[in-house]
Amino acid sequence: MNQLTFLGTGDAMGVPRVYCSCAVCEEARQTGANRRLRSSVLVEGDHESFLIDCGPDWRQQMENMGMRHIDTILVTHAHFDHIAGLPEWTDACRWQGRRGRMYAPQEVIDVILRQFPWLPGHLDLLPADGGVRLAGWDIQGWRVNHGKNGYSYAYRMTKDGFTWAYCSDSIGLNEAEKQPLNGLDMLVLGTSFYHEEAEYSGRSVYDMLEAQELLAEIKPKRTLFTHMSHDVDVNRAYPLPEATTLARTGTKVSLAHRDS
Structure with missing residues (x-):
């Protein structure tokens, strides 16, 4: 089965914010519809599976899925909310006597090793710059603008004629960065706010209004928004383009x- 499961759909701080009593954070505490762990997905196919990103909620996400081990993780960039779970994963590999495989572009690996130099004791850190094949998916990554936070990587994946992309952390993509997003059956795109009012120069992720302009250009057949802050209420009916929805924790696609 070729399937995508959203293990987390939150931005860097998650929802609820510990300091916040806004309506979305309070709803997240009471009923949980808006409770969001940091963004990560499970990709399944060909009797194998892999995660994209390994943030600080990795352990809880694994427990939520009833998973005791994952052999392979693909990383988008070396920010806390995307790699803080790597030491816990490494420790799990150590206790279980298994070597994990972490794939990322070499420049991302270099940054990770400066933060966690002990990882190679139990992980193989493998460059993904020339493309990789995981669980039957042919995967190509490319650098994308992450605004004030520098850069991230997006990944385009193809298998059995189905093509989709994961682009969790980006804003203001130029034409070269947009090009691999054309011709998609599905796009997973990070949108931290519906309409973010902060000064653009200090921002790092699309809002939903800007994302709609991007979608009008690249025309994916289906889009799911992720990486959402406490500005976003999943119970609200936002005016979104056709075939565009908000991902929730546990959403399976x-x-x-x-017809396949």
């Missing part, structure tokens, strides 16, 4: 054409 088929990664195949309906």
